[in-house]
Amino acid sequence: MMVVNHLRNIHTEDIRMNESQLLEMMNNCRRCHTSEYAKWAAGGHAITYSEVFLDSIHNSTEQLNFDCLRCHGMFYEGIITNLAEPLSVEGPWSLRDDGKKDVPTILCASCHPIHTDGNPIRDILQDNYNLDSTHYAKVNRNSSIGFYDRAEKTNYPAKNLPKLTLFEGDTKVNISDDLAMRNCVQCHAPNSRHEAGTNDDRTPRGVHEGLSCMACHEPHSNDVTNSCVTCHPAISNCNIDVTLMNTSYVNPNSLNNIHFVSCADCHNDNRVISK
Ligand code: HEC
Ligand code: HEC
Ligand code: HEC
Ligand code: HEC
Ligand code: HEC
Ligand code: HEC
Ligand code: HEC
Numbered sequence: 001m002m003v004v005n006h007l008r009n010i011h012t013e014d015i016r017m018n019e020s021q022l023l024e025m026m027n028n029c030r031r032c033h034t035s036e037y038a039k040w041a042a043g044g045h046a047i048t049y050s051e052v053f054l055d056s057i058h059n060s061t062e063q064l065n066f067d068c069l070r071c072h073g074m075f076y077e078g079i080i081t082n083l084a085e086p087l088s089v090e091g092p093w094s095l096r097d098d099g100k101k102d103v104p105t106i107l108c109a110s111c112h113p114i115h116t117d118g119n120p121i122r123d124i125l126q127d128n129y130n131l132d133s134t135h136y137a138k139v140n141r142n143s144s145i146g147f148y149d150r151a152e153k154t155n156y157p158a159k160n161l162p163k164l165t166l167f168e169g170d171t172k173v174n175i176s177d178d179l180a181m182r183n184c185v186q187c188h189a190p191n192s193r194h195e196a197g198t199n200d201d202r203t204p205r206g207v208h209e210g211l212s213c214m215a216c217h218e219p220h221s222n223d224v225t226n227s228c229v230t231c232h233p234a235i236s237n238c239n240i241d242v243t244l245m246n247t248s249y250v251n252p253n254s255l256n257n258i259h260f261v262s263c264a265d266c267h268n269d270n271r272v273i274s275k
Contacts, residue, residue, distance in 0.1 A: 015114075016153060019075040022109050029108050039220035040108070047072060049100040053084040054093050063089050071187040072105035074150040109148060111183055113155040116144040145179065147186045158182045166203055168196040173205055178212035180219070188213075197260065206262030216258075224249070237263070 017025065030037040040046055052072045053064065064087050066080050076083060083097050095101055146155040158179040166173040173196055175181075190201035197205075204211045216227040228249070232242045243249060246266075247256045256265055266272060 017109075018077060019103075022075055022107050023103070026108055036220050039218065039223075043221040043223070045106045045220070045222070046104045047106065048102050048104055049073065049083070049097075050095060050102065052105055053095060056091055056093070059091060059093055060089050063087060064093070070150050074105075074110055074148050075107065076100075109155065111145055111147065113144055113146040113157060116157075143180075145183050147183050161186065164190075164194075164203065166190060166194050166196050166201070168205060173203060174210045175203065176210055176212035176215075178214055180214050181212040184213045202259045205260045206265070208259065208261075 026037070052068070053059075064080055064084055068080060069076050069083075073083070078097065080087065083100065084093060084095055086093065145158045147158070147161055148155045161182040163177070163182060164175050164185045166175065185201075185203065188200045188202050190196060190203070191198040195201075196203065202213070208215075215230065216224045218224075218227075228243050236242070238245070245256075246254050247261055248254045248258045
């Protein structure tokens with residue numbers, strides 16, 4: 001095919017691989033990016049087909065439908081009816097395509113396009129190779145982040161994804177300019193009316209309005225441990241160690257969700273109403 005495409009002068013930028021080829025390729029990513037791979041495998045983004053489609057609580061709340069595959073299972077080659085049954089809020093549910101049971105649904109290629117704009121770094125070194133200036137010649141690049149759109153079968157680079165617009169009542173929420181966050185909110189998304197706090201929205205509001213997800217979450221494991229020290233205690237209104245305050249950082253059941261908590265959730269004028 002390479003020879004044929006070369007002779008016919010066909011653009012080969014648009015290389016498409018199927019799910020099993022992409023899974024195979026990930027063993028190759030892992031050779032060099034051992035740490036990223038291990039963190040991904042340990043985090044929630046390695047969620048498998050059975051975990052997504054055989055969850056009885058989720059299935060009895062929201063009926064299995066064609067759109068589920070957009071956010072987990074974007075490389076599945078069939079449609080939902082080939083994958084799972086029954087499409088009903090009453091189970092028991094099973095995978096028709098049983099071979100997918102333990103296969104992960106969000107792959108490296110869900111977020112990373114393989115090819116990126118610009119020149120290979122090797123050229124920079126070869127053209128101006130000079131030990132004194134190499135450090136200055138190295139262009140600082142952002143990691144290539146994108147989002148694989150199942151409907152278009154294309155990975156859109158983050159700069160071409162829309163910045164989220166979100167409303168809390170009539171007020172527009174201030175959103176970070178970080179490009180990486182445009183990836184996150186494709187899946188961790190509010191409802192179609194862009195109302196804050198609906199569906200899987202975790203966009204920071206309240207004390208953390210305007211922060212990117214990446215300010216606290218490690219990209220592959222999603223871990224947040226020790227992220228608070230980037231800004232705290234340098235920033236402190238209450239004069240208390242924020243990691244000990246009553247938020248969902250300390251206690252997952254806290255009513256003060258770290259993504260949304262505001263001063264007013266704990267204070268009424270000068271009075272502390274909730275510790
Ligand atoms: C032979 C080793 C090797 C393999 C295999 C490899 N990478 Fe890399 N990758 C590198 C190196 C080295 C860099 C750092 C280059 C630099 O400094 O920009 C890098 C950089 C990256 C970056 C950040 C920079 C950018 O341009 O986005 C991403 C994302 C990435 N690789 C993803 C992947 C994925 C996904 C795979 C599997 C499809 C993969 N890599 C396979 C060696 C490898
Ligand atoms: C392709 C869809 C998708 C994208 C893109 C995505 N997520 Fe997720 N994320 C999920 C799903 C699905 C889960 C649920 C995993 C589970 O329950 O096992 C999840 C879980 C999480 C969790 C919970 C902790 C965990 O590991 O289970 C965090 C935190 C998170 N994602 C942060 C992010 C951030 C930050 C980004 C952007 C860099 C991002 N996600 C991008 C789909 C996505
Ligand atoms: C817009 C993207 C999107 C769509 C569409 C979507 N999900 Fe998810 N799903 C997510 C995200 C993001 C998470 C992580 C939830 C979190 O922790 O906030 C998730 C988590 C899950 C989980 C893990 C357990 C849980 O409830 O957190 C299951 C199971 C699941 N989804 C099933 C489904 C099914 C079944 C469908 C179709 C009816 C579906 N999802 C449609 C984005 C999506
Ligand atoms: C849910 C989206 C998502 C998935 C899935 C994902 N990554 Fe990433 N990756 C990111 C984000 C976000 C960054 C950091 C971007 C930034 O900080 O600018 C990143 C950065 C990287 C980098 C650059 C590291 C650095 O320090 O700059 C490499 C290499 C990489 N990822 C490899 C992988 C590999 C290999 C896989 C599959 C095992 C993978 N990623 C899966 C979102 C993802
Ligand atoms: C100020 C820091 C901070 C920012 C910014 C942040 N998070 Fe979180 N996130 C946390 C903490 C702390 C937890 C809960 C503790 C844990 O997972 O150990 C959490 C948990 C989560 C969870 C799983 C638990 C839950 O609440 O259901 C998801 C999903 C998540 N974050 C997604 C996101 C996304 C998506 C963004 C960006 C839109 C984001 N977060 C921005 C700190 C942050
Ligand atoms: C990127 C910077 C940044 C990170 C990272 C961050 N915060 Fe904050 N946080 C802020 C800012 C800024 C404020 C104050 C907002 C204001 O004054 O309106 C704040 C305020 C708070 C408050 C209100 C109390 C006070 O003293 O202001 C709590 C509680 C808090 N953060 C908890 C956390 C926790 C827990 C983490 C780690 C999971 C964290 N923050 C990570 C920037 C950050
Ligand atoms: C999670 C709950 C929580 C949040 C959110 C919170 N506070 Fe506090 N705040 C407290 C508690 C608890 C105290 C300690 C009261 C005491 O010691 O009696 C306190 C104390 C204070 C004090 C007195 C500090 C001193 O030196 O005595 C000020 C001022 C204050 N908070 C302002 C703020 C502002 C401004 C915000 C929003 C940026 C905020 N707080 C967010 C719980 C919170």
